[in-house]
Amino acid sequence: MMEGAKWRRWVFFYIPLAVFVFGLLFPFYWMMVTTVRPDNELYRPWMAPNYTPFWTLHPTLDHIKYLLTETLFTTWMLNTLIISVAATLISLFCGLLAGYALSRLNFPFAGSLGTGIFITYLVPQTLLFIPLADIIRNFRLGDTPWALILTYPTFLIPFCTWLLMGYFKAIPKELEECARIDGATRWKAMVYIIFPIAVPGILSAGIFAFTLSWNEFIYALVFLSSPQEKTVPVGVTSELIRGDVFFWGPLMAGALLGSIPVAMIYSFFVEHYVAGLTGSVKG
Amino acid sequence: MAQVLIRRLNKMYGDVHAVKDVNLEIRDKEFVVLVGPSGCGKTTTLRMIAGLESITSGEISIGNTVVNQLPPMDRDIAMVFQNYALYPHMSVYDNMGFGLRMRKFDRAEIKKRVQEAAEILGIQNLLARKPRQLSGGQRQRVALGRAIVRHPQVFLFDEPLSNLDAKLRVQMRVELKKIHNRLSTTAVYVTHDQVEAMTLGDRVVVMKDGVVQQMGEPLELYNAPVNRFVAGFLGSPAMNFAKVRVTGTQRALRAQNAGLGIEVPPEFAARLLPYSEREVMLGIRPEDLRLANGSDPAGLCIDAVVEVVEKLGSEILLDVQAGGQSMVAAVEPSVRAQHGDKIRLALRGDRLHFFDATSEAAI
Numbered sequence: 026m027m028e029g030a031k032w033r034r035w036v037f038f039y040i041p042l043a044v045f046v047f048g049l050l051f052p053f054y055w056m057m058v059t060t061v062r063p064d065n066e067l068y069r070p071w072m073a074p075n076y077t078p079f080w081t082l083h084p085t086l087d088h089i090k091y092l093l094t095e096t097l098f099t100t101w102m103l104n105t106l107i108i109s110v111a112a113t114l115i116s117l118f119c120g121l122l123a124g125y126a127l128s129r130l131n132f133p134f135a136g137s138l139g140t141g142i143f144i145t146y147l148v149p150q151t152l153l154f155i156p157l158a159d160i161i162r163n164f165r166l167g168d169t170p171w172a173l174i175l176t177y178p179t180f181l182i183p184f185c186t187w188l189l190m191g192y193f194k195a196i197p198k199e200l201e202e203c204a205r206i207d208g209a210t211r212w213k214a215m216v217y218i219i220f221p222i223a224v225p226g227i228l229s230a231g232i233f234a235f236t237l238s239w240n241e242f243i244y245a246l247v248f249l250s251s252p253q254e255k256t257v258p259v260g261v262t263s264e265l266i267r268g269d270v271f272f273w274g275p276l277m278a279g280a281l282l283g284s285i286p287v288a289m290i291y292s293f294f295v296e297h298y299v300a301g302l303t304g305s306v307k308g
Numbered sequence: 309m310a311q312v313l314i315r316r317l318n319k320m321y322g323d324v325h326a327v328k329d330v331n332l333e334i335r336d337k338e339f340v341v342l343v344g345p346s347g348c349g350k351t352t353t354l355r356m357i358a359g360l361e362s363i364t365s366g367e368i369s370i371g372n373t374v375v376n377q378l379p380p381m382d383r384d385i386a387m388v389f390q391n392y393a394l395y396p397h398m399s400v401y402d403n404m405g406f407g408l409r410m411r412k413f414d415r416a417e418i419k420k421r422v423q424e425a426a427e428i429l430g431i432q433n434l435l436a437r438k439p440r441q442l443s444g445g446q447r448q449r450v451a452l453g454r455a456i457v458r459h460p461q462v463f464l465f466d467e468p469l470s471n472l473d474a475k476l477r478v479q480m481r482v483e484l485k486k487i488h489n490r491l492s493t494t495a496v497y498v499t500h501d502q503v504e505a506m507t508l509g510d511r512v513v514v515m516k517d518g519v520v521q522q523m524g525e526p527l528e529l530y531n532a533p534v535n536r537f538v539a540g541f542l543g544s545p546a547m548n549f550a551k552v553r554v555t556g557t558q559r560a561l562r563a564q565n566a567g568l569g570i571e572v573p574p575e576f577a578a579r580l581l582p583y584s585e586r587e588v589m590l591g592i593r594p595e596d597l598r599l600a601n602g603s604d605p606a607g608l609c610i611d612a613v614v615e616v617v618e619k620l621g622s623e624i625l626l627d628v629q630a631g632g633q634s635m636v637a638a639v640e641p642s643v644r645a646q647h648g649d650k651i652r653l654a655l656r657g658d659r660l661h662f663f664d665a666t667s668e669a670a671i
Contacts (some may be wrong), residue, residue, distance in 0.1 A: 130572070197391060199389040199390075199391055199393035200395060202389075203389060204395070205381055206385060206386065207381070207454070208381045216393055222395075222397055
């Protein structure tokens with residue numbers, strides 16, 4: 026930690042940290058408060074004498090009940106889960122092989138191929154969805170989970186490839202060379218030596234990929250249309266905002282419940298995940 | 309049990325010629341050390357023997373099989389790396405057994421061999437640990453153990469002791485030699501440390517710029533280096549060199565420069581005669597210089613001024629200026645000298661070395 030006077034530590038460390046933490050956590054708090062706030066409080070004008078925006082004295086579970094019974098929220102959750110898991114698995118598999126090849130095998134244009142993959146990641150989804158929509162229509166995949174399972178990898182694979190490439194590069198080459206002298210084929214050396222060592226990297230790539238597909242909005246909005254096929258982000262926003270009427274309670278309840286799985290995954294793997302980002306392999 | 313034959317081996321990295329026409333014959337059960345400064349091609353040569361680096365041209369055979377096209381796993385070799393290359397996610401036992409498991413040995417045999425190797429190396433109590441729980445020396449032993457259990461035809465060592473501290477390095481060096489004596493497996497060892505090379509090698513190969521300079525037994529290289537590079541590379545402190553001019557006739561040939569002149573001993577006269585009136589490089593090892601006394605022939609004495617005195621205990625190193633030239637003399641520990649002293653040093657006439665000034669080959 027920092028040396029020096031106490032006030033210095035407060036000014037440069039604790040206060041900025043507190044501001045940062047507050048800024049990050051406040052939206053979640055707001056989401057929670059809104060979820061349990063009864064409707065009569067929600068739509069009370071701000072100049073009303075008993076206006077209490079930051080807390081509520083009459084918490085209620087009505088919005089959650091409404092969300093679970095009156096909407097297709099559970100279906101959306103299931104859709105999102107299936108699509109995210111499938112897209113993540115596909116992307117991880119391809120990313121693992123591609124990342125390994127680009128970081129370890131010597132073949133012509135390996136460098137430019139790596140850069141090429143990275144550039145595809147830079148193409149904004151807001152442009153890419155137009156040609157993709159055409160492809161989805163040609164393959165008659167519109168309004169099915171496959172529309173997303175197969176399009177999410179277009180941005181997840183480059184992402185996983187790059188993350189894993191960096192991770193593989195940090196693993197000493199000698200480990201693999203030693204394994205190959207020890208009698209392992211390249212494939213076996215990869216499976217028995219490199220992948221187990223890369224587990225933190227693979228986990229963080231997986232978590233990122235899962236989060237990205239869980240939160241993805243624009244493809245889901247464009248490629249799915251029937252309510253029972255929708256994912257959580259699209260379902261909540263399209264079914265709970267009708268015209269210009271915002272059903273804030275159920276909306277926030279949906280957002281809250283929708284973010285729980287991601288939060289759980291993060292907290293479960295947080296150690297590996299940090300190790301994966303800081304990328305340290307010791308022989 | 310195998311000999312390693314290398315014929316006209318070359319390695320090109322693009323335009324860089326890393327290994328040039330290397331010919332080596334490593335006999336069965338021999339411990340051969342490749343030594344040279346960094347970038348001399350010694351590691352590349354070793355990696356080509358291992359099959360980790362492709363061969364640009366030439367031929368390598370292990371046993372009686374040409375292995376040029378064989379993958380590393382089929383060459384029946386074991387290699388120890390500088391950074392140990394232990395598999396961090398496996399226990400010591402699994403690290404040592406990995407090679408056997410890949411080769412489908414049964415459990416009982418793996419266990420027997422690992423125990424055996426662990427006993428040789430004194431690491432029986434570490435088998436359950438992970439590499440990160442080991443000290444540097446212990447890791448080195450595990451890396452050795454992993455090579456030993458395989459009972460390979462050839463051991464390859466790539467600077468295995470460089471990451472250890474000085475004391476441990478000396479200890480492991482002796483141990484390595486003992487293990488080799490016990491197993492008597494052909495071994496090729498790469499190092500940049502000439503002391504390691506001299507102590508470990510049955511024969512030593514000195515390389516520079518991808519070219520083998522000399523191959524021979526350690527003392528042969530030390531006493532009869534074929535060129536100035538080998539002479540200067542082996543030995544610590546390094547050999548002293550002085551550019552001198554050969555003058556006089558066969559009866560009284562002299563080698564001299566501005567501040568230094570000696571009479572060439574008769575055993576060198578015949579060889580030096582063709583260089584009459586030309587410059588050559590005179591080489592003398594520090595231990596072949598000593599304080600002169602009355603009985604030393606005047607023709608083999610030089611005057612010097614002491615600059616630095618290094619008291620090592622077993623000997624004293626005198627850094628002196630002699631004839632405008634820095635030289636080091638290793639003298640008896642009883643010698644009392646200090647900065648600024650004018651002394652007279654005697655050269656051992658039979659231990660002089662002369663090198664061609666341009667080709668640097670020994671004369």
